[in-house]
Amino acid sequence: MKNEMHLEFSALSQNESFARVTVASFIAQLDPTMDELTEIKTVVSEAVTNAIIHGYEENCEGKVYISVTLEDHVVYMTIRDEGLGITDLEEARQPLFTTKPELERSGMGFTIMENFMDDVSIDSSPEMGTTIRLTKHLSKSKALCN
């Protein structure tokens, strides 16, 4: 049975925590392990932070869009902004690459997403903004009595 949710919120850094909790509490229905939840929350942090500081350069009028679909034991997540977009995607995805070194960015956002999720795909352009699609298959090896 399919279950979906869509979230939209102001591009304010104070909403990062809220975004993490919203996504994690939705996924909690599938009874993930505490580690899986932490990984997903971290990925949300990275993508939402990117939308706010790179996509919108902290313009609080920007909106961040998150969608999550749960089907069987798979999490399908999309995190989107209508901001500036990424000019060189291949370069952006390289570990340690950042266009904002003055903010002490680690440049590791995409690397983290790729490590913690099973699939990551990115669509981006100056006209459209940036859309990140991520998939994670949750482990099913839980206690037999559920």
Added chain:
Amino acid sequence: MKNEMHLEFSALSQNESFARVTVASFIAQLDPTMDELTEIKTVVSEAVTNAIIHGYEENCEGKVYISVTLEDHVVYMTIRDEGLGITDLEEARQPLFTTKPELERSGMGFTIMENFMDDVSIDSSPEMGTTIRLTKHLSKSKALCN
């Protein structure tokens, strides 16, 4: 400074806890008391349950829409469905009135909303569905060091 969020999710009763926690997490930014948070969570439960069991009669394809705006210390919340609508609004708002006694409904949903929120307004029709607008002014008597 204004902060807003919009949430849409499938009309499934298993999403009720998710809706409560999502709204609570957003409002937590204003550092309410536990009573205020509990009251708002209860109101969300009541309105979301109404949308699912009365608005959509548990048709999981229905969508429930929640919007929350935070401005100064005021919470503006809207909970909406595009379901069946309420035929007699004055009657529906009466304490203990329910159109589903077979489900052991208490009929107290609207009464609870009116008790826990400062303002409750309802728009409903068979064409449009039901929209509940609620306002709550959070107490400002906080510690000076925050």
Added chain:
Amino acid sequence: IGEIQRFIRDDGTVKVSRSLKELGNKIRRAKDELSKTLGRVPTVQEIADHLEIEAEDVVLAQEAVRAPSSIHETVYE
């Protein structure tokens, strides 16, 4: 009226941030305990059952004890 959940104590005037932090610490301890007894990382429902709260509330309280992360850094738990 309805379902009133009291987190830790009956003092409803306690600030949410403090109440959630206390619950968050309980969750941390529960996670450690269950990891030992189960021999693996517990699931969110296992922690929820242990503390007699809902899984979604485990998520909410756990965020309250996350080390403060500025927009400029991601902290790993």
